[in-house]
Amino acid sequence: MGLVSSEAEGLEIPFTEEEVFATLSDLVKDKAPRLDGFTMAFWLFCWDVMKVEIMSFFREFHEMGRFVKSLNATFLVLVPKKGGAEDLKDFKPISLVGSLYNLLAKVLANSIKKVMGKVISKPQNAFVEGRQILDAALIANEVVDSRLKSNQGGVLCKLDIEKAYDHVNWKVRGKEGEGILISRVLFADDTLVFCEESHDQLTYLSWLLMWFEACSGLRVYLEKSELIPMGRVHDIEDLVLELGCKVGGLPSCYLGLPLGAPFKSExxxxxxxxxxxxxxxxxxxxxxxxxxxxxxxxxxxxxxxxxxxxxxxxxxxxxxxxxxxxxxxxxxxxxxxxxxxxxxxxxxxxxxxxxxxxxxNLALMNKALLSKWNWCFASESEALWKQVISKKYGIEEGGWCTRAVSGGMVSSFGKQLERSGCV
Structure with a gap:
């Protein structure tokens, strides 16, 4: 994956008035006044008067690559996640930034969004246009389902990685894009690694995690991580010692959804x-x-x-x-x-x-949400979840196979779509 020269050059072109105004129009207008005392509705209402100064600010940022330090001054509030919060991790930070800084950040984000899908690997499903977090949950459940039906033992490493933006070592790629390339899927809070029932594979994984910590600055909490057996695993206690984590079990939880539970289970x-x-x-x-x-x-x-x-x-x-x-x-x-x-x-x-x-109506809503998968299957040609489903079950006219068998397996997910009347 990578950008062609025209796409890379498109990220460096000057900001246009139409681009800035369109972004300003999309921002929420009636939120609390910003640090500078203005809401986004004010800037939009006074655009004809203020656009000269606003575009001057954008031109200066494009030419100089920096702005006045006070522009991103921020009010930070720590909101407790639960009652009796004591540790810093028990609080959720909420920031209130200035209006112009927020507008600039949104314009830059919209520019980068156009090419994000080409520079971020397919296993990363969150925060990339055209991908959704549910894709990862579906893929994970299908992989676990395949392993359980194959009657072959395997282990699933569910890693707990520290969520700290400032701990990321942004020099990990070195100069001019050289050096170590780390898949962005590892930057998620819930990270799954599927392995065979092998001491050697877990030893290699422990080495990779050490290198990952050294390169990225993130920390893997092995004390909170789990090693989950899939199928018949005879020496799970010995395998756990290789990583220093704890033993988990199925069904588990991944991205807030059940993992390894039958789709038809209540x-x-x-x-x-x-x-x-x-x-x-x-x-x-x-x-x-x-x-x-x-x-x-x-x-x-x-x-x-x-x-x-x-x-x-x-x-x-x-x-x-x-x-x-x-x-x-x-x-x-x-x-x-x-x-x-x-x-x-x-x-x-x-x-x-x-x-x-x-x-x-919960029944109609459920049917509508599940029907979306059929539409996505027909319209998304390069989606990773579609490739997994197609490879596992095969394709028939109108969608993936739900009754036909491919490799001795029947699509449990497809069967529940049939049950709901979506196919």
Missing amino acids: VVWDGVEERFRKRLAMWKRQYISKGGRLTLIRSTLSSMSIYFMSLFYLRGKVRSRLEKIQRDFLWGGRALVQKPHLVRWNLVCLERKKGGLGVR
């Missing part, structure tokens, strides 16, 4: 149901009107399951449980006793113009 939804109940436990302590409860259901509860529904088929029993939680909260509020439901739930899920309350 257990994968236990985490979603638990999140529903935890959120309701907090709301039930408050006096909320029926209109307020409806708003919370539409804005929060209906959205909490979307990530899971994008990859897993929502079975009828699970859907009924999730819908019951929403129904009881809508009609009962904070009451601990069962209250009558005044309207059937299928009517509540209708659009408002059709007499409903506009609550999402």
Whole structure:
């Protein structure tokens, strides 16, 4: 992978007024005033008056390659991730930067975004246009599924890598692009390495991790990392000693989704149901009107399951449980006793113009999200997940094989698409 000369030169051309204005129009207008006291709405409203000064700033940055140091002065707030936060890692940093600095950063990001897919390897699915984080989750589950069905032992190394931007050694590539090239997939928080049941492979992996730490400045927390056996692995305790990590098991969690669990399993939804109940436990302590409860259901509860529904088929029993939680909260509020439901739930899920309350129908939403995979399979020619699925199961007219067998395997993911009516 690499850039052709025209693409590289395109990154160095001067900023245009149309480019800057288009970026400014796309930014959120009504956020809190920036460090300089202005919102993005102000700059957009006063564009005709301020555009000369703004473009002068962009020309100066293009010619000099730097700006006044005070321009990126930032207010930093540490927001606790959980109650009783004590350590610095228990806080999430929120920064408030100046308007012009934010605009400049967005313009530069839009320029780089056009070529990111050519300079970042295919296994890196996040933050690259045309790729999505769900691709990695699907690929990981398919690889685990292949290993389990092959009746051959193997191990999965789930690495915990320190998330610290300032710890990255940006000189790792050396001068003029020479030196060591490290796959950007390793810069993720959840990193998976698939290995054979071999002491030698794990020894080599431990050496690679040491070199990775020395080159990148990042730290691999082996104490928090896991070695997960796939299939029959006889000496897992001895293999763990090679890396110094702990023993894990399947199903596990990867990118917030179940890994190694059957696609048709109802257990994968236990985490979603638990999140529903935890959120309701907090709301039930408050006096909320029926209109307020409806708003919370539409804005929060209906959205909490979307990530899971994008990859897993929502079975009828699970859907009924999730819908019951929403129904009881809508009609009962904070009451601990069962209250009558005044309207059937299928009517509540209708659009408002059709007499409903506009609550999402989970079954239809699940079908729409899973159908997206068929559309992506037809429209994405170079996607890594498509190559994995095609190689594993084969291709038939209209999509990948769901019933036909390739190498003794049947697509579990494809079967759940059939079950949901997506194919």
